[in-house]
Structures are given as structure tokens and as C-alpha cells.
Amino acid sequence: LQSPFSSMFPSKPFPKTLIRHQHQTSSFIASPTLKHSRKIKMLRRNIRLRKEYLYRKNLEGDERVQYEKKMKIREALQEGKPIPTELRNEEARLRQEIDLEDQNTAVPRSHIDDEYANATENDPKILLTTSRNPSAPLIRFTKELKFAFPNSQRINRGSQVISEIIETARSHDFTDVILVHEHRGVPDGLIISHLPFGPTAYFGLLNVVTRHDISTKKAIGKMPEQYPHLIFNNFTTQMGQRVANVLKHVFPAPKVDARRIVTFSNESDYISFRNHVYDKGEGGPKSIELKEVGPRFELRLYQVKLGTVEQNEAETEWVIRPYMNTAKKRKFIGE
Amino acid sequence: MSIAKASGFEALEKLMSTEPPVFLAPSSISEVARTASRYLFEKLKPFNPKSPFDQLLVDGFDAEQIWQQIDLQCQPLLSSLRQDVKRFAQNPKEIRKLGNLALKVSHEDDDVDEMDMDDDELEATESEGDEEEEGDEEEEEEDDVEEDEEEKSGDHEGIEDKFFKIKELEEFLEEGEAEEYGLDYKNKKGVAKRKKQNLRDDDDDEEDEDEEEDDDEFGAFAGGDDEEADKLGKARYDDFFGGKKKETKMKLKDLSEDDEAELENQGDVKLSTHEKDRIKLQSKIEQMEKANLDPKHWTMQGEITAAKRPKNSALEVDLDFEHNTRPAPVITEEVTASLEDLIKSRIIEARFDDVQRAPSMPTKAKREAKEMDDSKSKKGLAEVYEDEYVRQANPAFAPTTFSDELKKEASILFKRLCLKLDSLSHFHFTPKPVIEEMSIQTNVPAIAMEEVAPVAVSDAAMLAPEEIFSGKGDIKDESELTQEERKRRRAKKKRKFKAESAKDPVKKARDDTTENPKTVTGSEER
Numbered sequence: 125l126q127s128p129f130s131s132m133f134p135s136k137p138f139p140k141t142l143i144r145h146q147h148q149t150s151s152f153i154a155s156p157t158l159k160h161s162r163k164i165k166m167l168r169r170n171i172r173l174r175k176e177y178l179y180r181k182n183l184e185g186d187e188r189v190q191y192e193k194k195m196k197i198r199e200a201l202q203e204g205k206p207i208p209t210e211l212r213n214e215e216a217r218l219r220q221e222i223d224l225e226d227q228n229t230a231v232p233r234s235h236i237d238d239e240y241a242n243a244t245e246n247d248p249k250i251l252l253t254t255s256r257n258p259s260a261p262l263i264r265f266t267k268e269l270k271f272a273f274p275n276s277q278r279i280n281r282g283s284q285v286i287s288e289i290i291e292t293a294r295s296h297d298f299t300d301v302i303l304v305h306e307h308r309g310v311p312d313g314l315i316i317s318h319l320p321f322g323p324t325a326y327f328g329l330l331n332v333v334t335r336h337d338i339s340t341k342k343a344i345g346k347m348p349e350q351y352p353h354l355i356f357n358n359f360t361t362q363m364g365q366r367v368a369n370v371l372k373h374v375f376p377a378p379k380v381d382a383r384r385i386v387t388f389s390n391e392s393d394y395i396s397f398r399n400h401v402y403d404k405g406e407g408g409p410k411s412i413e414l415k416e417v418g419p420r421f422e423l424r425l426y427q428v429k430l431g432t433v434e435q436n437e438a439e440t441e442w443v444i445r446p447y448m449n450t451a452k453k454r455k456f457i458g459e
Numbered sequence: 460m461s462i463a464k465a466s467g468f469e470a471l472e473k474l475m476s477t478e479p480p481v482f483l484a485p486s487s488i489s490e491v492a493r494t495a496s497r498y499l500f501e502k503l504k505p506f507n508p509k510s511p512f513d514q515l516l517v518d519g520f521d522a523e524q525i526w527q528q529i530d531l532q533c534q535p536l537l538s539s540l541r542q543d544v545k546r547f548a549q550n551p552k553e554i555r556k557l558g559n560l561a562l563k564v565s566h567e568d569d570d571v572d573e574m575d576m577d578d579d580e581l582e583a584t585e586s587e588g589d590e591e592e593e594g595d596e597e598e599e600e601e602d603d604v605e606e607d608e609e610e611k612s613g614d615h616e617g618i619e620d621k622f623f624k625i626k627e628l629e630e631f632l633e634e635g636e637a638e639e640y641g642l643d644y645k646n647k648k649g650v651a652k653r654k655k656q657n658l659r660d661d662d663d664d665e666e667d668e669d670e671e672e673d674d675d676e677f678g679a680f681a682g683g684d685d686e687e688a689d690k691l692g693k694a695r696y697d698d699f700f701g702g703k704k705k706e707t708k709m710k711l712k713d714l715s716e717d718d719e720a721e722l723e724n725q726g727d728v729k730l731s732t733h734e735k736d737r738i739k740l741q742s743k744i745e746q747m748e749k750a751n752l753d754p755k756h757w758t759m760q761g762e763i764t765a766a767k768r769p770k771n772s773a774l775e776v777d778l779d780f781e782h783n784t785r786p787a788p789v790i791t792e793e794v795t796a797s798l799e800d801l802i803k804s805r806i807i808e809a810r811f812d813d814v815q816r817a818p819s820m821p822t823k824a825k826r827e828a829k830e831m832d833d834s835k836s837k838k839g840l841a842e843v844y845e846d847e848y849v850r851q852a853n854p855a856f857a858p859t860t861f862s863d864e865l866k867k868e869a870s871i872l873f874k875r876l877c878l879k880l881d882s883l884s885h886f887h888f889t890p891k892p893v894i895e896e897m898s899i900q901t902n903v904p905a906i907a908m909e910e911v912a913p914v915a916v917s918d919a920a921m922l923a924p925e926e927i928f929s930g931k932g933d934i935k936d937e938s939e940l941t942q943e944e945r946k947r948r949r950a951k952k953k954r955k956f957k958a959e960s961a962k963d964p965v966k967k968a969r970d971d972t973t974e975n976p977k978t979v980t981g982s983e984e985r
Contacts, residue, residue, distance in 0.1 A: 244817040330787050353811040357801060368812070377816045385811075387802055394788050398798060402806055412803045422788060446784045 166295075177321060180238070191232040194218055194225075239322040240373050247376040248299040250276035253289065254306070257281075261309040264336050268419045269304065272386070272399055274351050275376055276302075287434040294319055300374055301433065314423065316370060317433045323441065325370045326427040330394070333420045347417045348401060351376050352384035358458040359390055363442055367395070367425055367457060388423075390458040395423040425457065467498025493517040496525065500532065507536050640735075700729055 193211055197218050200207045207215055250273050254266055258281065270278045293301050298319055305313030311332050317324040338344045354375055359368040371388055378384075387398040399418030405411040431438025445451060470491045481488055500515035515528055547553055730738070757768040758776055765773075788794070805811065838846075846858075859867075882888050902922055928934075935944070 244814060331790050354813050355802060355805050356812040372812065372814055375814060377814045385802060385806065387798065389798055389801065391788060392785055396788075396790075396798060398802070400799075400802060402802075410807055412806050414799050414802060422790075424787075449783070451783050452785055 174321065177238075184232075187232050190218075194222055198222060239318060239320075240369060243299065243318075243373045244377075246299075247275055248374060249297060250374060251289070251293050251298045251301045252276050252278040252304070253301070254281050254304050255313075256283070259306060259309045261334070261336070262304065262306040262311055265306075265311045265332070265334050265419065266304050268335050269302070271347055271349060272418050273302070273374055274349060290317070290319070290432055290434045302374075303433065311421070315433060316374060318370065318373065319432065321432060321435075323366075323370060324427075324429045324431065324433050324438075325367065325425060326429075327395075327423040327425055330422040330424060331420075335419055345415070345417065347399075348384055350382050350384045351378035352386040352399075353378050353382050355385060355387040355389070357387070357389040359388075360458050361456065363428075364390065364457040366428065366441075370428075384417075392459075393424065393455055393457050395425070395457070397421050397423060467494050467501075470494035471498060493525070496529065500529065503532060503536065506539075507532055698729070700731075 193214065197207060197211060197215060199205075201219075211218070252266055252270055252273070254262055258266070266278055270276050290301060300319060300322075301317045303313075303315040303317075304311055305315070311329050311334075314327040314329055315324060316327070335344050335347075352375065354372060356368045356372070359365060368388070375386065383401055383403070385400045385402060387396070387400070389396045389398070398416065398420055400414045401417050402415070403413045405413040425442075426444040428441040428443075429435075429438045430441050442456070444456075473491050474488070474495050477488060494517075497515040497517050500512075504513070511531060512528055515525065517525060520528075757763050757772065760767070836843075878890065882890070900922075940948070
């Protein structure tokens, strides 16, 4: 079996006989219905895209090494020190590359950033659904989340399989799929999956207070569906930045004068989600009246996978390990 | 009757002689105990007129029932005894009187017994009574205390209510102290009671002696007995270390019995603190050894499943686990307030972490959207063709279009900008030499330029007459000059030449060029 990379980039050109053979096979498969062939095309396309992704990921290691070397040379040049001996052979070539660099190429790219590279061009489109056989409180909570995340749609779960859901979402150009899980009516799990093979973040929900819990309709008031401003507090580590990215790209870019604010505040690895509407209060420009609107809950990240929800064999980027002796002392998202 | 009495007495003796542990084990001693108790019951019956039983019914009854009967008999006795004690407390002299009287009375009834009794028997009865009536003693104490409570409840009405009684508190404290200090307290009381009984029962000289001793002891205890609420507060040397007579009694007893049995049997023997401690320690040791032999409590058994421990027993135990994870945050008012403060400060600063829309790079340059003019074109089509031809053939003649002018203006501006930028950025900047704009004016007659299609060049000069020739006065041509004028001109010339040659010693080449080359051409032309 050839490895996928070598098949993508063969060292010698294919011999003609081989090409003819391939033609024959493809025609044989394409002969049944059109729908079937389209499915196969989609499948093949996905496979190809995944291969590309894996290849680029594989190159990252080399890229990183090159980047390190360039850094060393740049530092040596700046400080006026002699270039380290191990780089002497490659020094000329690297120096040339350094000269030709601009800000875009100087930074080493990782596959992680690629996932959200195109996310900023368009508004996100979200698909919200639940686990199977949801209870009435869970459905209500999902409806509330539909209002909390702008540009989102809720569908009934019915008896669909996860892979079906993901495929339909991909074909309809959704950017994110959010699943909500429960325990006896209390929502206790949230899975955010970015769609074109993006990362999946698994959260546990705690201290959930839904809008329906608050007694009367009058008391809770209306909730505007504006694109909100976002606040991320205390996401300082690399993992924290990653989680912040995942949560950030669920929301679209707001207007400058938007009155709605969504806050994600991290305190010892528990992220608080709050939804507020603000108004300029009386008493000068410095006073602000905040009104809490929308559900409120704590998120606890327990896993990040580098694939969509349906891909069972996807690599785990990070997983919580509470059984370690030092688990109490370590904080992964903030501080 | 006497036979029964004798057997009863023997039974008592036998009981007395047995070791205490034997009582705990079920054995034949029960029969003996029954007879002994029956004997005692009979003894006490005369003093209790209200007794419901003539004799203690022992056969076929179990311990509880026998005890109940004894209790029934003793209860009224106790109250009457208490009253007697009080009376004696007030009038100590009556004791002797009564004692003698009692002795006489009892002497009449039971001579044999009294005779046979010596110190040992006294002690035996005492001990017997002790064993049988320990419960009684406790009850007595309680009854006493209850009576006291009833008496003295009036003193503390302010503090007490149905839940709290100071008497009960004091009683509790004293019971505790009694336990602490051993059997003294009980013995004290028991001694007092028993002494009373003995006073009634015995009437020998020895008993007199005993009586006296008892009286002494009684006297010693008198104060303690009287002040029942304050017994241990007035503890005396005698209480702990006993009087001389007591010591002799103790020595006699030591010879015959074990220490422990003695302790159990003789209430009036006083032990030293060391011995008390030793006794306590030994009892503790026994307890601990017993606990070691028993199977352990389930909490000490290591890993326990639910089946091995009693039901719901885990609820009673305080379980403590070491948790490895930080507990989930409880959302309190303070937390919410701090979050809202953070949000407010961020709003005021307008510092949000929004998604930034990246401006997309255009893949193609935008087509120039040319605005189409709707109005009718002013130029005819032929004129349009003319303009095009002129531009092609002779770009200099063609009138400049609007866009050309714009382009020129743009290029001028750009040149200026470049000049400024160069001056700022270039170290070795030299400004470009100013190129004077030279527009070539050909001396073509105007009509030639104005003609649309200049076919021929006319003779009329392009230049103005002043440009051709500038001069003052009457200008005459050479042919017009008179002789004198010619001479004048020549002389002028000479003078000029001489002046110049005087300045400049070096001979210059003659400068053929004149000021106005055009004049030459102009004159030539003419």
C-alpha cells in the first residue's frame, strides 16, 4: 500500500498504461444512477481534502524547524554575534529567504489556524439540535440557544444518525453544528463542531438557568436578536486562546453600536456564559445599565478533537485528566 | 420457721462466700440466692406493715418477678426510713433511744440470729444487702434527690422550668463525681441505710459496739447525709481514708476475701487513690482486651461492601474523601456582581473581542465603470474622424482632450510627489536639474498654423515686429543713409572698438554673431 502522500505527489509521472486502467475503473463505477455517483464524488472529495489537510499537517513539523533556524539566524544578525555552527551550511539560503519574507510568510502556519482561516469572510451559519428523545425542558433550552446564537437554526433530532446530520449540514454550507445533551431535563452537555472538518469542542454545562425558569414573561422581558459584542475574559494560555477561537467564530461580526453583549469569563477552568443588554444610564457617560437577558450557564471544557463529531478516529487535541494528582493545581484555560 | 431461717442463713453465707464472677454465670447458685432473698424478705417484713406479700414467692418466678416483689416491699420502707433519718438529723439524741428500743424489739423476735451474728455476719448481711440492694441504693439516691427537688424547688423558681431543674443538674453532677471517686458515695448512703436496719435487727453487746461504731460512723457521716445536695462538697478525711475502726475491719476482711470481692462486698472500706486508679486501669485493660477479641467494627475493617455492613450505617458515619478536582463554582451574588462590573468596564472602554472581518483581496482589478453620456454628441461624425486622423498623423497639432489634460496634471503632481519623497528618503539626494520648458516656436507665419490643412507655408512672419527688431529712433537702412550719417556710424564703430581693445589687451576673435540673429534673417529676407 502506498502512503497517501506519495500517491498525491508521485515522484515519476504515471505510466500511460496505468492511466488507462484507472479510466476504465472509474467508468465502471459511474455507470449506475447519478445520485450514487454524486455521492461517490462527495466522498472522494472529502477524502482528498482530508488528505491535503493531513499532508499540510505533516509538513508543519518541517516548517517549524525551518522557522526556528531562521529565527536563530535573524537574532544572530541583529545582535552581531557569529552564526551558530550548525547553521553554517544553510546560512546563505536561509538568509536569502529571510530577506524575501514579508509579514505573511514569516509566521509559521499551523493546521489549527487554517480551520478558521476562511471563517472571517462570511457570517457563520449554525445548526442546533439535541440528543435523541429530548425532554420538553431541553427543547425549550435549545430554543433559547437559538436566540442566543445569531444566524442559527434548530432542527428536531428525530432518529437521525450523527453522520447524516453532519453531511446535510456540510452540503447546505453550515459552518457550525451545536448539539445539546441533558440529564433528566437539566441540560448538561454542549458540543460545538466546526464544519469543514474543523475542531470539535466538548463542554459540560453546570448551573444552568434558563429563561423559562424565570416565572413570568413580563419579568424576563424581550430579547433582541442583534449581532452581539463579545467579551472574553482570562483566556490567557494557548489552550485558552484555542477555546476562545472556537467560541468566537460561532458569532458573526457585529455592528459598532450594538447593544447586546455576550460574555465568556473564565475562572479556574470554568467558563461563565452571560447574555446582557446595555443602555446608557443617567448620570453621565460613565454609567451603564446592564440588564441580563437569555440563559446563563457555566461551561467546562473536557475535550477538543481535531475532526468533526462524526469522526470517531479523529485525533484529540486536548482532553481533561482529572485523575492526575496535580489536577487540582493546574489550570489549562486561564491564568 | 427456724429451719427455714437456718437454711436461709446458710444460703446467705454461701452466697457471701462465692466469688462474684459466679453470679454472672448461670449455675446452681440461683437456688441459694432465692432462699437467701426469701430469708431477708421475711426479716424485713415486720417493719413494713403495708407489705402485700407474707413471704417472698420464689418458686417458679424469674428474677424480674422476684425483684418486683422485693421492690414492692422496699418502697414504702424507704420513705419511712428517710423520714426517720431526717428526724435523727434534727435530734441526734433520739438515735440512741431508738437503737436500744429497736434492739430490744428485735431481740425478742430473733434471738438466734442476733446471737450468731458477729462482725462477719454483719458484714455479710451488709454485703448481701449491698448486692441485692445496689439497685435499691441507686433508687434511694434518686428518690432522695427527687424529694430534695420537691423540697427545694421553691428556691430556684426563676431559672427553672419544666426542662431545666437545678436539682437535676446537681444530681447529675454528683452522680458523675460519684462514679469518678468510686463506691464511697454509694457506700456512704448504703451504710447509712444498712446501719439503720442493723440497729433494728441486732441487739447484742457486740451490736452495741457496732452500734457505737456505726453511730460513730453515722456521726461522721451525719453531716454528709443531712446535706444531701452537698455531699461531696464536704468530703472529709474519713471519707477517703476512713477511721481507725474501719481500718481494722478492712484488715480482717483482707485475710478472708479477695480484694475485689472485698470492694464489691464491703461498702465502707476506703481505698487509696492509687488503688482506685489501678482498679480503673485494670477495668479499662479488660475492656480493651475484650474489644480486641471481638470482631472489629465495620468502619475499621478496610474495604467494605454494602452487604457486609448494617443497613444505612454509612449515613451515620462522617465520610471524608480527598477530591482531586476543584469543586464547581457556586454562583453567588458577589460573583454576578463582579462579572457585571467587568462587563461595564469593558463597555466603557469599548474594548471587545469581536470577530474581525478580514478585508478580502480583490482577485481582479475592478473594471473602470465608464459613465455614458446621454446627451447628443456636439461634434458631427466627420469631425470625430478628423480629430482621430489629426491625432494619428500629427500629434503636435491635435487639440488636447480632457483626459490628456488630466493625465498631464496627474503626471505633474506625481513628479512633485516623487521629488518630495526622494528628498526625504534618499541619503544622497540630488535634485534633478530643472529642465526649462522649451517650446519650439517655429517662425512660421501664423496663417500656416491656423490653416486646418496647411498645404503651403506663407511668408508672413510668426513673430511680432518687436521680436524681429528692437531699436530706437529713426531707423534707416544703409542704402538710405547720407554720407555724413555713414561717417558718423563708422566713427562710432571705431570708438567702440577702441574702447573694448583698451580693456582687453588680448585680441579677441571678431565676434560675428550679432544680438539678434533674427534681424539678420529678417534683413536677409528683405
